[in-house]
Amino acid sequence: MKKVLFSGVPFDKGEITLALESGVDAVIVEREHVASVQALSKIQVLAAEDQPYVLLSSKADEEEAVRLLGQGREVILREGWEIIPVENILAQSDRLAVEAASLDRARLAAGILERGVETVVVLPGAAEDLKTIVRELKLSQGTMELETATITAVTSAGLGHRVCVDTMSLLKSGQGMLVGNSSAFTFLINAETESNPYVAPRPFRINAGAVHAYAAMPGDRTTYLDELKTGTEVLIVGADGSTTLATVGRCKVEIRPMLLIEAECNGKMGTLFLQNAETIRMVRTDGRPVSVVDLKAGDKVLCRTDQAGRHFGMRITEEIKE
Template identity: 45%
Template sequence: MLRDQNIIVAPTEADPTFLQNIHELGIGVVFTDTDSTFDLPLDIIRPSGDSTYVWQGSDQERVGRRYHILSNTDIQLMLHDASGGLDFVIADVDDWKIIPLENTIAKLHDVDTKILVVARTADEVRKMFSILDIGVDGVILETDSIQEVSDAVSLQNQSSFEMTAARVTAVREVGDGERVCVDTASILHMGEGLLVGNRSNFLFLIHNESVGSSFTSPRPFRVNAGAVHCYTPSPDGTTKYLSEIESGSEVVIVTKSGASRRAIAGRSKIERRPMLLIAAATTSESGGIIAQNAETIRFVRPDGELVSVTHLKEGDKIMVHATPAAGRHFGMRVESEYILEK
């Protein structure tokens, strides 16, 4: 019935065109007072009287209740009812949203009852899914806007990057240049980093600085990413130049397997440093990156081991994200445009 972290759409009325459009966006559940989905494969959550709601799907019906959360008393009532066997609860909060939902999740996360919450915008949907780093099980988005639904789906989806091993073809000093350190507002883990490159279709996995040494302390929030001109992906599918990253910018944190998550840049530091050019190639694409010449800049080998840029040599294999070349217009990919980058 309920997958983890569903987006559920609650339109004003069940218009067949609107339902078809949200179904094509991947929505599988609608919140409505009708029992018709116009032959579309959609689950329905509908009222059945006295604050009770029924979830109708391909499996058995589930029963839940809706609660207007104004105080901890309402949360206690919801917990009491959930413990009595409700399949799901719907929390509707007003001005105070985060603290009431944190309290709700903290109290109900061990109970076998799904937590749904009402939202009015795509930004609220995203926020609800990250509360207490656990999030709710589903968000009911009250909207008649296809764009709002599309934005919510886009914000929720986690991109996956196809990663491959590339052979290093050149490592050489190129003099001084401005490099960018991206200090995120997140703790980055072993194996995570940013995708960065001179070309938007050939991006190197640059590891974070969670690995310290006898000369440096770990900085697990930082990626010494590369020169100011380099590209890095944004969560919306566009690219940014590293020079554009600033406090509040969103960046994409990636692992060697291609899994990704969003992070916020707390700041970026641009400083003049000695630089290296690293070039590499796969069987079909080639590219390069200009990065600082320092031991703390590390690439990732196919086996997950890290290799410092200062120890990198021709013939080494490192992880990259490589795709066929395409043009870019203000960060947006343009498939049919001819482009040659050197």
């Protein structure tokens, strides 16, 4: 996840308010305005006069930036930077920050050498795109390749503790979490976005499965559903493979009747326990949610397959059978 700062120089109260509402990590203002901005929000406010700016106008400037970063100091490249010098610096340090005067420049900075710079400092000229920049750089986790799983069986599985993940975000139809009994085979579980005659939609909620199940997390990690707690950032995946982040507001663990879902994808078998209720939905290959009570053998749903092998949620190379 990138850091996004806003440079409020010259000072404009409206732009500072927009920056605070957009969710930037910090704002930069002239020293005389630091105290007044600090009074508006619990956010880091930096004095422009103290920032380590470097203008890349020669090879010597590039070398100076590398030298400063090598000493553990911060560096912000002034707008006007070009890709090749930034690539050269990134090859030697991950902690680089650059200014960006437009949405396109922010996107460019975030993608250099595929991993991009660590921090983007948005200039006032890009203020109107600030919310888009924050959403793309701080929330988006890129695109994930989803696959088609064929349901092979749906059977009653008795009672079990299931986890409702209530997030601080309103999700859309086709969005949810990747969950499975194995980290090597996870299913896209749709948020409770759909209406039915008995229960109102709860688009902030993913009724994700049994406590022991794996959930795909940001940063190529997994966690058990039972380990999720208030404040945890979870990976939200859309039917089109797009990803974003949501923060857990609370988790509800309750005993409910469960279903065992079994499926196959390219010769791999995957399973998952989900609550036996109409409001719990997986996602069809066309992006439409399908209730687990309507699932039958032969139906197609979205999934993700991977190599087995996790230790405390981190990928490892080891012979594991789950």
